Amino acid sequence: MADCDNLSAVLHRALDLRLEQRPIPEPGPGEVLLRVLCVGICGSDVHYWNHGRTARFVVESPLVLGHETAAQVVRCGPDVSHLQPGTVVALEPGVPCRRCSLCRGGRYNLCPRMRFHATPPVDGTLTRYFVHPADFCFRLPDHMSAEDGALLEPLAxxxxxxxxxxxxxxxxxxxxxxxxxxxxxxxxxxxxxxxxxxxxxxxxxxxxxxxxxxxxxxxxxxxxxxxxxxxxxxxxxxxxxxxxxxxxxxxxxxxxxxxxxxxxxxxxxxxxxxxxxxxxxxxxxxxxxxxxIFRYANCYPAALALLASGAVNARQLISHRFTLEEVEEAFQAAKSGVAIKVMIKVGEKS
The missing domain is CATH 3.40.50.720 (NAD(P)-binding Rossmann-like Domain)
Known part of the structure; x- marks a missing residue:
């Protein structure tokens, strides 16, 4: 890949957030390589940044933050047929094991082997490139923006x-x-x-x-x-x-x-x-x-339908926008209580 910039926002400990280059990952079977476009800052991100933990989850090693995400498909791994390079998608950030009784019963949000973006030790999406399972990527209709896609997560x-x-x-x-x-x-x-x-x-x-x-x-x-x-x-x-x-x-x-x-x-x-x-x-x-309430399960299609139909206009929640290079200012704004929703435009450079 000609573009080798994979700038990432990495939290080392409370109030120690660094911009670092990381290798661009390769998609495996059933996965897609994504160019991240937009990431919303969640309250849990702010807790990790400010305190090094949220609830029972503790940052014990460097962690890339961010889980409210829209991205563009760059390359598809083997066994991916429903997505193509160039497709803009919203990422459902929690990937369960798919095999336990909770997963099979439809309550996969409670899966004990859930891997959720930016939940230690799983890295998040405040990074230029990211790999994710294709079946947890939801194609956005052409009339929806990447910001709309990033808002699907809190909407879910x-x-x-x-x-x-x-x-x-x-x-x-x-x-x-x-x-x-x-x-x-x-x-x-x-x-x-x-x-x-x-x-x-x-x-x-x-x-x-x-x-x-x-x-x-x-x-x-x-x-x-x-x-x-x-x-x-x-x-x-x-x-x-x-x-x-x-x-x-x-x-x-x-x-x-x-x-x-x-x-x-x-x-x-x-x-x-x-x-x-x-x-x-x-x-x-x-x-x-x-x-x-613990996250959500089987809610992304309904959230997408609400946005796509115009029944919900979530974009009006966005009060502040920053680039990835301005991530420290973005977290300060999110912590201040003045902002409603902070959006980081990862796909844009300062």
Whole structure:
């Protein structure tokens, strides 16, 4: 290959992110070599960069960050027939073993041998060239941009969360947390027919942005106790029949339980503490269901259809754009809380 530039953003430890050249990989059977075009920065990327870990995953050796990805096929390995060089694709970043009972049952997101981009020790996609299994690449229609493709990953999280919470027509949905996942959850809940969407946060600016996306009501819970916050949610749009906890704050989960209608399903998208203190008698009396969310499975086709049809316009979430050479500034912007979604245009050079 004439172009031997494979600049990569490599995290060595917390706050030690370096731009390094790495060898361009070769695609094996069933794989494609990709030229990376766009990568969105996720909250987990920021945690790795800022703390060297997220949840139980710890950076113990140099790690390429990034997993929200769109790329262009450069070369196909043996046994790849449905993709051709030049095709622009979105990458589903988690590749399971395909053989265990969870994989065979369709819940491959829970596969114990899952290899997920930018989850130690698996490298991510903030690199010029990347190899990926062809069957986890999704061709983008010509009218969709590479930025749209990179946004499929957070959109898939929202699709999985809304499915698990049984969001549909006539649903009253509470979204707690107005970060990127909370914002995209508003878009997906609206596309799935929710009649009222209430979003909560402590940041008034993010709440106003969610209103522009389609949230029917927004409650700033800064300084409120959980019962006061729950009362404000109910006053804004009635008790929710589904809730998506996207903040990772234990108080938000408890607020959702207090606000919930009988039979409400609460999907825990954010990760709180290991031992939140829950009002179990209230949870029991209402028969509230709490379901965990871990990434997604079988959601990329639905997410792609939402974007391709125009039912969801996720590109409006992008607030900041950087090149790969500006990766340090990109992470600073993502950490600041000012940005909604930061996009790194890997295919462009400074």
């Amino acid at each position: 999280v929202a699709v999985h969360s809304c499915r698990r919470a049984r969001v549909g027509p006539q649903s009253r949905v509470l979204v707690t947390g107005a970060g990127p996942i909370g914002q995209v959850s508003v878009l997906v809940a609206k596309a799935m027919g929710a009649t009222h969407i209430c979003i909560t946060d402590i940041n008034e600016g993010r709440l106003q942005f969610a209103r522009k996306l389609g949230a029917d009501s927004a409650v700033c819970v800064a300084g409120m106790g959980v019962e006061e916050a729950a009362a404000a949610v109910v006053a804004a749009g009635g008790p929710p029949t589904a809730a998506l906890e996207c903040s990772g704050a234990d108080s938000s989960l408890v607020t959702a339980i207090h606000a919930a209608d009988a039979g409400c399903v609460i999907a825990t998208v954010g990760r709180g503490s290991l031992e939140p203190l829950l009002p179990v008698p209230l949870l029991t009396a209402k028969e509230v269901e709490i379901c965990g």
